[in-house]
Structures are given as structure tokens and as C-alpha cells.
Amino acid sequence: MATQAQAKEKPGKTHQLAGKLMQGADMILQVLADEGVDTIFGYSGGAILPTYDAIFKYNEARPKEEQIQLVVPANEQGAGFMAAGYSRASGKVGVCIVTSGPGATNSVTPVRDSMADSVPMVVITGQVARAAIGTDAFQEAPIFNIMSACAKHVFLVKDEDELEATIRSAFDIARSGRPGPVVIDIPKDVQQHVGTFKGEGLLEFRGFDQRKIARETRKLSKKNVKDFFRILGGSSRPLIYAGGGIINSNASEALREFSNTFGIPAVTTLMGIGSIDTTSRLSMHMLGMHGTAYANYAVEDCDFLIAIGSRFDDRVAGNVAEFAPNTKNIAHIDIDAAEINKVVGVTWSHNADAGRTLRELLEAGADFKKDFTHWVDHLQELKKRHCLNFNRESDLIQPQEVLEELNKITKGDAIISTGVGQHQMWAAQYIDFHRPRSFLTSGSMGTMGFGLPAAIGAQFAYPDKLVIDVDGDGSIRMNIGEMETVTTYGLPVKILLLNNLGDGMVRQWQTLMFDERYSGTDKSLHKKNFVKAAKADGYEFARRVTDRKDLKETLVEFTAFDGPAFLEVMVDPYALVMPMVGPGKGYKDMVVGDYMTHRGTPSTEPSGVQDPSAF
Amino acid sequence: MIHTISVLVDNHFGVLARISGLFSARGYNIESLCVGVTEDPSISRMTVLVQGDDNVLQQIVNQLNKMVEVIQVLDLTQESFVERELVLIRADADAKRRTELLEIANIFRAKVIDMSMDSVIVEVTGSEDKIEAFIDMIRPFGIRELARSGRLAMARSKNGTEAGTGGRDAQ
Numbered sequence: 001m002a003t004q005a006q007a008k009e010k011p012g013k014t015h016q017l018a019g020k021l022m023q024g025a026d027m028i029l030q031v032l033a034d035e036g037v038d039t040i041f042g043y044s045g046g047a048i049l050p051t052y053d054a055i056f057k058y059n060e061a062r063p064k065e066e067q068i069q070l071v072v073p074a075n076e077q078g079a080g081f082m083a084a085g086y087s088r089a090s091g092k093v094g095v096c097i098v099t100s101g102p103g104a105t106n107s108v109t110p111v112r113d114s115m116a117d118s119v120p121m122v123v124i125t126g127q128v129a130r131a132a133i134g135t136d137a138f139q140e141a142p143i144f145n146i147m148s149a150c151a152k153h154v155f156l157v158k159d160e161d162e163l164e165a166t167i168r169s170a171f172d173i174a175r176s177g178r179p180g181p182v183v184i185d186i187p188k189d190v191q192q193h194v195g196t197f198k199g200e201g202l203l204e205f206r207g208f209d210q211r212k213i214a215r216e217t218r219k220l221s222k223k224n225v226k227d228f229f230r231i232l233g234g235s236s237r238p239l240i241y242a243g244g245g246i247i248n249s250n251a252s253e254a255l256r257e258f259s260n261t262f263g264i265p266a267v268t269t270l271m272g273i274g275s276i277d278t279t280s281r282l283s284m285h286m287l288g289m290h291g292t293a294y295a296n297y298a299v300e301d302c303d304f305l306i307a308i309g310s311r312f313d314d315r316v317a318g319n320v321a322e323f324a325p326n327t328k329n330i331a332h333i334d335i336d337a338a339e340i341n342k343v344v345g346v347t348w349s350h351n352a353d354a355g356r357t358l359r360e361l362l363e364a365g366a367d368f369k370k371d372f373t374h375w376v377d378h379l380q381e382l383k384k385r386h387c388l389n390f391n392r393e394s395d396l397i398q399p400q401e402v403l404e405e406l407n408k409i410t411k412g413d414a415i416i417s418t419g420v421g422q423h424q425m426w427a428a429q430y431i432d433f434h435r436p437r438s439f440l441t442s443g444s445m446g447t448m449g450f451g452l453p454a455a456i457g458a459q460f461a462y463p464d465k466l467v468i469d470v471d472g473d474g475s476i477r478m479n480i481g482e483m484e485t486v487t488t489y490g491l492p493v494k495i496l497l498l499n500n501l502g503d504g505m506v507r508q509w510q511t512l513m514f515d516e517r518y519s520g521t522d523k524s525l526h527k528k529n530f531v532k533a534a535k536a537d538g539y540e541f542a543r544r545v546t547d548r549k550d551l552k553e554t555l556v557e558f559t560a561f562d563g564p565a566f567l568e569v570m571v572d573p574y575a576l577v578m579p580m581v582g583p584g585k586g587y588k589d590m591v592v593g594d595y596m597t598h599r600g601t602p603s604t605e606p607s608g609v610q611d612p613s614a615f
Numbered sequence: 616m617i618h619t620i621s622v623l624v625d626n627h628f629g630v631l632a633r634i635s636g637l638f639s640a641r642g643y644n645i646e647s648l649c650v651g652v653t654e655d656p657s658i659s660r661m662t663v664l665v666q667g668d669d670n671v672l673q674q675i676v677n678q679l680n681k682m683v684e685v686i687q688v689l690d691l692t693q694e695s696f697v698e699r700e701l702v703l704i705r706a707d708a709d710a711k712r713r714t715e716l717l718e719i720a721n722i723f724r725a726k727v728i729d730m731s732m733d734s735v736i737v738e739v740t741g742s743e744d745k746i747e748a749f750i751d752m753i754r755p756f757g758i759r760e761l762a763r764s765g766r767l768a769m770a771r772s773k774n775g776t777e778a779g780t781g782g783r784d785a786q
Contacts (some may be wrong), residue, residue, distance in 0.1 A: 158628060
């Protein structure tokens, strides 16, 4: 698979089709091809017909390996999440093409989801012909207005001469800086207009272009470097707090080198999982509301927090005043200037690409030496003492044990997508990830129904990798139509459904905060037979596990199955995701449930971890 | 505190919708918003008055700076600047009270731009204080209609030799 960067036209070289007369729709396809797009996710319809026709013609004229694959979902939301899953797994810009009106409005959720998680996408929506805009025409919706509030940028192509440059600019904007989704609304008559293809050129945006150059060339000042190492040198308990920005900027290697070179342990956010190998000694795993107890203790104990590509969101710093109470300094590296000092005031910051900044620090700190062994040993002790655990005595299958067993098979190498809720948190907690871009989850928006289409998109990006959608019975229903998409395309996607007969996470909050009034979250009387549904959709492997003795063996067969596979495991409906830092609470109020140990008061703690100043 | 922000933007379709959308999406209240082209017709200037502390302002500036079409954002409140608003008022003024009203208008350097048997339309330009004072003076006559342009602002020249500096807000 050619990378998009490689496929991009070399500057100065005239496009071989330059000067050729073409329909707008053919120009769209040509620019997509020039941008290295190999897969389009989308659903046809009236206002986008010319572009779908252009896809057909483009592929008809080419051998299989040069064609652009078109993947049709059950619903446009599915297409959007497939494009997002493709993008999250591969790092390339995901492309989604849908029709006007309902096609476009169905894509709003994945666009907003991708904006919130900084996922680069280009979404092309058909629009009614220019003369019909604003007349309440059939399948007309004000997509510019709707998407303006959700996307990184929106174009409505009113001038046919700008079509080509607009498509190219959309890719540029989607990729640059903090990535995000760009929507291009293209009236049908613009798609049909015949004009001269130029083969080059971007739209001009003075401020955007200037800021882009500034961001890409900005280096750490001597003073900034000096200050950083002065703070690090004065610290005895430094901690990296790595977020999704590391993954977006492909900075995982730089982060690992940085962490290893200076001996600084790291916690990651949900979005940052995989940025550092979760099985490595310096990984303290996920922090926050459902982070590991030891990760949260590490945050409580550290005296220097180094935030990289992370943004102190409310699932991490629910109580800002109590967040990281023993830090004397917080450093923040982020590509988005608006994130620096937004939530937490920092003492050191640099607004630039994470990977580049880490490399600069590594180079500048080549002679820096400080021994943090004592601190790392302390964290290893916390890791051991306060490891994740769950009810191992129950007769009911515990959701955590399913994932623990799955992890023994996948061993950190699978691509895992999830829906949203308890199963998502358990997947984050119990599954190991050696590499970035292997845990695909809707972090910020928390969109139920994300997992299945995201897994499909990821499988298209990596046809030979093991891709597993860990889903819940609530989440999978949201985009259950995409079950059929898996078999239609013969994808070897594995769907592991943890069925707890309801919306577990909401139920957990109802258990803990609403006196067990399970309003709207109980699905125990629902009639759906998921296994039969899977069989009806053509899954040759469609099984249900209700008995613990069948679990291990079935999981092995499930993951080894050559083709689409569906496995439902009936799990304890009342299992709770622990640890938990309640909404708006500080880490000191973290509860760990009945199966893990809280570090409690200093007197009961032989290692004296309650007093971080002991280091 | 009220901040006056001057935003230069690429004069593209929908840019006003996107910028005002950013304010509403993030819960910032716009007190006043003026848009018009600059000396370069491909660039528009938006003058936005928003309420907020320094942190809110920094966020607004940072968020605006992320928008593709934004060229430059200036918080004019941080520096010396001039601010003007234009107001049109249709006031009751029959033959008996007309002279009195015209006298007031004259003092405020307001212009009468339309007159009928029982009313006048006056136009006044100036800083917020002056405008408010003028409206207060006209109110007893009876204000039938009032239209305000919203405030326009521009930073003063750094060397302080800008024309009209001496007559700051006094007119």
C-alpha cells in the first residue's frame, strides 16, 4: 500500500492530465487518487450520483490493483466510522462520500467524533444543484451550517473553478497541525460541470498558511531547553502523561526513546494507549476515571508531570484543583496552542509537533544524567500491589476474565476496536498493546456503535491483521446493520460481544449514584438472538458462550477462524468497572471496589507511599 | 470585563457563520459584532465585543487562531485603541420641540438626516459613553425607533501621531 505522502504529486512536475477537459466528478476522483486514496467508504444517492458514476468509470478503466475500492455500509454513519477506523489504524486520511440531506446528516456523528479525537478525514457530501440551494429542495439540508459546528473545516463549493483546489486543500487541512475532519459539500451541477483539470494548486488561506509554516519550523529555544532540564534535574519523581497526540504525530518511537533514555515512567490517556508498549516496565498504563490505581497513584505522587499530546480533559482531571497535588511543575507539549493553559496552568510549554519536540529534547539532553531508579522502583511496587483485579470467585463469567483470556491469545498484537461503555474501559484495562494505532476507541465523544464500523475500516487498511471489535450489547445495536457489511466483503473481522443485558456503564452510574433505579438501561427482556442474527447475516462462525468451561477453547477457535466470526459471551450484568474516580472528584477519592487494594492510610502501607516526599 | 477583539479573516463564503458559530458553541457571549471588508477586498475585519476574564479571552483568541480563514486576531483591549459606533434614532419632534432637539443634536455633533412634521431621524457617531448620553438626552422626546451599528475599533498608531488623537472621544 503506497503511503499518501509517496503518492502525492512532486512539486514542479506537471500532472500528466493537466489541461485535460474533465467533469467535476472525475476531477474529484483524480485528486483523491493523487492523494493516495485507495479506499472510499460511502453510500450513493441523487445528489452524489455523478461522483459515484465517476468512481465506476475510474475503476472500469484500470486493473484491479490500481482501482479505488468502494465500501458501501448499511448506514452513512457506518461509512463515517469506517473511514475513521481506517484512518486511526493507518494514519492516512479516511475518505467518506455520501449524498445530500439524510446522507450528509447521518455523517454528522462520525464527523464530530473524529473532530473530538483529532482524526483526519475528508467527507464529501453531495448537495442539490446551486440553483436549488435554499429552496427546501428534495434531500436538501444546510450541511455547511450543520458541519461548521462539528468539523475542522467545511467547504461549500460554489465556484466550479475552485473544485479541484478545494479537494486538495481539504486533505492538507485534515492532516495539518492537530488533525481533524474536513467536509466538502459539492452541488450536483458542480460535479457535472466540465472544466480544465489543472493537476495542482491549493486554495490560499493567508493566516492558516502562515501558522502552518510557523508551527512546522518552530524549535525549542535555548532557554526552553535549559529550563526543561533544570526542572527535570530538580525533580525526583517525573512522570510522562502521554495522550492521543503522540499517536497522531507518529511520535511513539520518540516517546519510548525519551522515556527509556531518561528513565521516566509514563501514564497514558485512553487515546494514548499503545503510544508506549503497555507491557513495558516504564508503562504505568491508563490514568483517569477508570485508569489503573497505580497510574493514578503515580499521578498523585509525581513532582514533575510532562504532558505530551494530552489535554487534561474531565475524565483525567475531573477535579482540576486536586489534580496531581504534589507536582511542583507541569510541562505541556502540544501542537494545539489552545490546549496549553486551557485547563491546568503549566510552568513549561512548547507548542509544536510532539515527535519533533521529543527528538530535540533527546538531542539537547544527551549529557543529562539523573537517576530516577528509586521512583521507578516505587512505581513497580505500586503496580504489583495495586494491580487490576476482579471477582474471580463468581459463578457468572466476568467480562474482565473474557478479555484477560483474549489477551493471552492476542498477546498485544491485535487491532482492537470498541463500542462505548463498560466493555470499552475493560478492553482498555485488560488488553495489552505493543504498538500505537492498535486500540481504536471513541474517546472524547464516546459514541456507542463506533466499534463495528471502525473495525471494518481498520481491516480494510490492514487486510492481514487480526482485527477484533470488542463490543457491548447496547453499543452493537447502534450500528448492527454493519454486521452484514462484514460478511458482504468477506472481511475476517472478529466480533466479540460481551452481553450484559443492558447499558452497563449507565447502569453502573445508576447503581452508584441513582439508588439502583435502572431507568432505560435494562435490556434483559429484549428478544434479540444475536447468534441467530449473525447466522442470518452469513457468519459461519456464530457462537454463544454461557458456561465458563467453554470460554478459553471458544476464544481460541474464534480468533483463529478464517473469515468473519461472531462470538457472544454472556457476562455478569452487575460487574463494575473499577477503579473509579467519580465525576468531579480528585484521585484521592478513587474507589477500587472489592477486588483490588486501595493504598489506604500511611500506617498500613509498609512502603510509605502516602508520603511522596520520602523520595 | 468587556474585550474588544479585532479579527481579520479571508473574505470567503460562510466565514461569519463559522466565527459566530465558534462563539456560540463554546458559550461565549457576543456583546456586539461588526463585519465589513478592509482596504483589501479579499479581507474582512470583524470587530467583536465579548465578556470574559483573561483566561476566557486567551481561549477565544487561541480558538479563533485555529480557524482556517482567520488571518490575525488582536485583543485591542490590551493596547490603545479607538472605538466608534453609529446610531440612528427616530424621535418624536413636532414643531414645538424641534428646536430643542436640534440643539441637543448639535451639541453631540449628531446629524439630522430626515425630518417630517412630527419626527426626525438623527445620526450620531462616537464612543459608547457619548452614544449612551445622547440616547438619554433624546429619550424624553420619545424614541420611536433606534438602530445601532455595533462597535468598530482600530488600534492607535504606536507612535501616537494619529490624526484626531487630541480630540479623543470628545468631538
